[in-house]
Amino acid sequence: MPRWPSGEGCSVADARSAGPSFLCGPFEHAMPKPIREVLTNEALTGATVTVAGWVRTFRNDRFIALNDGSTIHNLQLVLDPEGTPRELVDRITTSAAVKATGELVPSPASGQRVELQVKELIVLGDSDGETYPIQPKKHSLEFLREQAHLRFRTNTFGAVFRIRHQVSFGIHEYFHDNGFFYFHSPIITASDAEGAGEMFRVTTLEDTKGTDPSEDFFERVTNLTVSGQLEAELGATALGRVYTFGPTFRAENSNTARHLAEFWMIEPEIAFADLKDDMDLAEGLCKHLIRRVLEQSADDLAFLDKRYADEEKQKPEAQRSSMGLIERLRFVADNPFERITYTEAIRILQDSKPYKKKKFQFPVEWGRDLQSEHERYLVEKHFNKPVIVTGYPAAIKAFYMRMNGPGDLGHSDQGPTVAAMDVLFPGIGEIIGGSQREERLEQLKERMAAMDIPEKELWWYLDTRKFGTVPHAGFGLGLERFVQFVTGMGNIRDVIPFPRTPGSAEF
């Protein structure tokens, strides 16, 4: 069994003092060093090092570009031309898994600081060049989507999923550091009253048609969750600050580059907080995550930045982004988000050129929801930065959002509004949707009645308003949409390992 270099014996200093024969065990069992460490730790130069990974390219029967996923960069392995048997050389093919031990030496050629002079090498897993689908060349994202099980072996997807990790980890970090508790809302839920979209039915029945739900496993109708928010509110009204972070399921027949049937959502919920606190939290989280990725994933971002620039070059000039990927991340991290009310947004849109030239496909008038084209104009043309829109008309928002009164943020004399807030990002659209929740029992019941939501189904939710209710607020952040923004990937299916979309659940 491999030994992890956590205890005695495997430190860099030990490796150096032990000389070239040092290994954490016999060669076959030696724990390989991550290539990320091999390439960056200058103290390793001159040491004997074991690495393992997958062959990216093999040049001249002598040079292996080896990648182990720990970094986007490859380690060059150099074989001894005389001392390597032909049978072994023939097995070093694209994506073969190999393990090698040798001396890490400064590289005489340009292209890499160090390289590994191989003393010992084994092929752990062969890879047949004739049938391995991913070649050392540029592939289309569409093709790689069909090879989703192998696409992680490409630079692009390696970078994307390392960054996805950094974002996920950063979410826990940010909330933990700010006194939040990670709250696990259920995946299987019984309430279908949330109105967040079509749901996937969960059942053990062979056929649900004509069968009484009481005969089912849970003795009632159950579905996969579309949101952990209502449960998070229960947590927040006791623990103070909580967040959920888990998979979410929507059975909508959505076929777009920004919708998935299974996606990951982050839903913080804070007690004793109003809409402004909510906005501050949302903006703070976004900025923290961007800064973290800029710091922790500089190499991957540099690669994606170049990729993004190449993609932009393909577009007609009018559609090109005004900023590069990294440039825009820095800009968003360093500048305050624009905060406007829905009523102001309508006014800006009605004063806009596209409105006056009748370029908008959908009407702009108070009471109607903002369409994608309107959000795009606000974010990408008018403000050219993230925008938080508050105070939407009550009629187009969910029942749990707090009804605004005179003096409340976003209140309008044009009609009733609620304390909602949507964070709109360039290129992505709505990345966060949140609100201050209706904490007043009577108002909440009124809204539920108006929207035909039976109180019976949400008795537990209403209880929080009966017993020690407090102002509270929260939001939902779509993880994949955020990762899209950070990586510059145009299609949401390319930022989740195994995308689920209508008609597609391979892998």
Place this chain on the structure above:
RNA sequence: UCCUCAGUAGCUCAGCUGGUUAGAGCAUCUGACUGUUAAUCAGAGGGUCGCUGGUUCAAGUCCAGCCUGAGGAGCCA
């Protein structure tokens, strides 16, 4: 679900107003070379032109239906 576009070698594509045996680059394989950077050079193999039906002397090319994918829209995160 709606609108638009696309489907030709493993991949990316060319194939004109229908007309001999369907092409290129890359990849793969074989050989050469051996300090290379997606190495280079030479050669070889590789096709149900998405599927079904129709029009025609003749269909990769025209028509219809279906399937799959992409872009946009709606729903939303």
